[in-house]
Amino acid sequence: MKLLFGNKKNDLLSLLKKQDPAAQKIFYEQNVKRFLSVSKSYVSDLYQAEDCLIKAFCKIFKHIESFRGESNLDSWARRIVVNECLNFIKSHKTVFYLDEINQSFHEDIHEPEIDCDFNAQDLLDQLPDAYRMVFNLYVLEGYSHQEIADTLQISIPVSKTQLFRAKEKLRKIYFQQQKKVRNENV
Amino acid sequence: MKTFKDNIEFEIKKQIEEREIAPSRDLWSEIDLQNNNNHRSKSKINWFLVAACLMLTLSLGAVLLFLNQPSEIQPEMVKQTRKNTSEEIIKNPVQNNAPLAAQNNDKKEIKTTTPSQNKEEVISAVAIGQNKLIPTETTVKKPEIPQISNPKLLAKADSLKTPVKKKKYVDPSTLLFSVEHKDVIEKTKDGSNVATTIDLNAR
Numbered sequence: 001m002k003l004l005f006g007n008k009k010n011d012l013l014s015l016l017k018k019q020d021p022a023a024q025k026i027f028y029e030q031n032v033k034r035f036l037s038v039s040k041s042y043v044s045d046l047y048q049a050e051d052c053l054i055k056a057f058c059k060i061f062k063h064i065e066s067f068r069g070e071s072n073l074d075s076w077a078r079r080i081v082v083n084e085c086l087n088f089i090k091s092h093k094t095v096f097y098l099d100e101i102n103q104s105f106h107e108d109i110h111e112p113e114i115d116c117d118f119n120a121q122d123l124l125d126q127l128p129d130a131y132r133m134v135f136n137l138y139v140l141e142g143y144s145h146q147e148i149a150d151t152l153q154i155s156i157p158v159s160k161t162q163l164f165r166a167k168e169k170l171r172k173i174y175f176q177q178q179k180k181v182r183n184e185n186v
Numbered sequence: 187m188k189t190f191k192d193n194i195e196f197e198i199k200k201q202i203e204e205r206e207i208a209p210s211r212d213l214w215s216e217i218d219l220q221n222n223n224n225h226r227s228k229s230k231i232n233w234f235l236v237a238a239c240l241m242l243t244l245s246l247g248a249v250l251l252f253l254n255q256p257s258e259i260q261p262e263m264v265k266q267t268r269k270n271t272s273e274e275i276i277k278n279p280v281q282n283n284a285p286l287a288a289q290n291n292d293k294k295e296i297k298t299t300t301p302s303q304n305k306e307e308v309i310s311a312v313a314i315g316q317n318k319l320i321p322t323e324t325t326v327k328k329p330e331i332p333q334i335s336n337p338k339l340l341a342k343a344d345s346l347k348t349p350v351k352k353k354k355y356v357d358p359s360t361l362l363f364s365v366e367h368k369d370v371i372e373k374t375k376d377g378s379n380v381a382t383t384i385d386l387n388a389r
Contacts, residue, residue: 019225021218028214033206041202050209057217062224120201123194139195140202170194 013073016064024061031074032057035081041136042085044125048092049085056084082141086151089129118174126173131166138163 015023035056039049060077067076124132133152137143138159143151148159364371 021221024217024221025214028217032213033208036207036209037202037205040207046207046210050211050213053209054213054216054220057213058220058224061217061221118197120198121205123198139199167195170198174194 013064013067013069016061017067019061019064027060027077028057031077035078038078038081038140039085040121041124041140042082042133043088048088052084052088053081056081059084079141082137083151086133089133118177122177123170123173127166127169130162131169134159134162135166135170 012023012027016027032053036049036053039053039056040046043049043052056077059080063080067073124136127135134148137148137151138145145156145159145163148154149156152159154162
């Protein structure tokens, strides 16, 4: 079946719109690992991330007819995965958004370049949910603060504040990890 | 010059996008199961809709039938009641052998009651139309009951009259006597015409 489809995504899309089970299976196999990575970046627990992914795939197959083809199918499906993860966090956890802070804190602080040997998932897992959601939407998904505010139903200044605090938190976590590594080496 | 934050953000994005995580369980079976359940629920809803539509049409049809049936029965009931009353009334005059003078009173009563009969004709046009009876004075004027062409006509007229307690009638011979001896009677009773009732009824 894979050979039949090849790279012809339009054929796959037309078959998905016909609710063809074989096409659905192929689409699943093509994207499950990548989408699980995305889901895991929002939801720390792997089992919960998989639950979110199951719901997301079901929604994708159910609402595939509403996909107009204006954007890429993968990015459309990824957006559904992200929304499902956000809904899961909102429904299962209490998210606290801190008040906005002064503009002066938003200024970037110049730091020396870092080593790339850290684990991104470890850093993200240590972020609070509110920080992680805003950070992921801004950095990974490329959302603007307006889009983040609309998606999370918060104000734009709050979105900016969450992003700033998330970055600060990541920096602290990173340097703490570096200190631990140095002490272990010593 | 790239800042630390830019570096760490860039590095996180790079790692997450390049990363692939294999699922720890069989996700496809669960997705397939949920998809099938969705399809089944859709088909169930369709069947329920079809069944509901059928029930609605059947119930509406039944209601319409029940509504139509009483409208056909009602005129028959009116006919029956009318026939019964007319039959009863017809029997009564024959059995009582009412004198001819009583019919004079009936005549008046019929005259007064005809408008009400007309009203009844308007209300139950179908029932009376089937009887084909129109109350007229000419038919009632006939003194002999058996000679009436349709006995139901007399029955109608009698059904509307009030019961007469005492039927008075004038014998032609007494009437002739009273006219001949009018002066004598007026002298004895100061003009009151009582003699007819006293003398002639006793005879």
